Amino acid sequence: MTSPAPAALADLIVYNDEVRDALSTGKPVVALESTIITHGMPFPKNVETARQVEADIRAEGAVPATIALMDGKIMVGLSDADLDRLAQAKDVMKCSRADLTFALATGRYGATTVAATMMAAHAAGLKVFATGGIGGVHKGAEQSFDISADLDELGRTPVCVVSAGAKALLDIPKTLEVLETKGVPVIAYGTEELPAFWSRQSGLAAPYTLSSAEEIGALLKMRETFSDHGGVLIANPVPETDEIPRSEMTSYIDAAIAQAETDGIRGKEVTPYVLGAILDLTAGRSLDTNIALVRNNARLAARIAAELV
Secondary structure, three states, X not given: XXXXXXXXXXXXXXXXXXXHHHHHHOOOEEEEOOHHHHOXXXXXXXXXXXXXXXXXXXXXXXXXXXXXXXXXXXXXXXXXXXXXXXXXXXXOXXXXXXXXXXXXXXXXXXXXXXXXXXXXXXXXXXXXXXXXXXXXXXXXXXXXXXXOHHHHHHHHOOOEEEEOOEOOOOOHHHHHHXXXXXXXXXXXXXXXXOOEOOEOOOOOEOOEEEOOHHHHHHHHHHHHOOOOOOOEEEEOOOOHHHOOOHHHHHHHHHHHHHHHHHOOOOHHHHHHHHHHHHHHHOOOHHHHHHHHHHHHHHHHHHHHHHOOO
């Protein structure tokens, strides 16, 4: 277990019964973000997907802990009622590091991004987090300076993030460079090539490759011997039967980004806008692939978490 949160921060954390029991008895726990619920898909598909991902984690012998900000508290694990309440809430804040304390202080509902989920998970004593894809360096960042706070968080917060790589709409080579600068090991799971979210291939060699949860667990335990090391990124390819090949996805991504530029979309609105445009361009296939890769990441994260308890 990580060190307990300071008293003031501990007072903000509310564990549901399942997560509290798991932590007290040494069962593996996997953190989950909540933006996929509030900003990723419409109701009731969002709730159905969230519950399926939680079921996948339980099927691997671990306990899911979906994290969200509600009523001025950091909720670590959501009841069915809380999940329904969040999924149908209006004007939910999309919270990264800059927004988390604002949502807490004002009592606003907040859905946690990768960065905010890492912060909350670490404060709650959780070491493994499953998501879809991380944010990173946006294309054209040399003019816009649009770089996700996820990269800074990976450099500072000791949580293992299991993803399908960076979202493919990003500048993946520059994202890798920033992660290297920040000392974040990027580990491709079972492949020599870095995956690209909807696609199993990115055209980029993986910095490192490991092929089992046991090997990843050993790496994480070694990282823990250094108190100042941050996170680890696991890049887990989407299952082959569910992928949209890179050769096909490139045209969709380029068209969606061009549409965003034409419509003057900026800042944190770029990613949800482009994802929505890609959903239309692929006639819904991108959402099916997104759900498949999140479930795949959740199962791997549960197996990794089991190696750490």
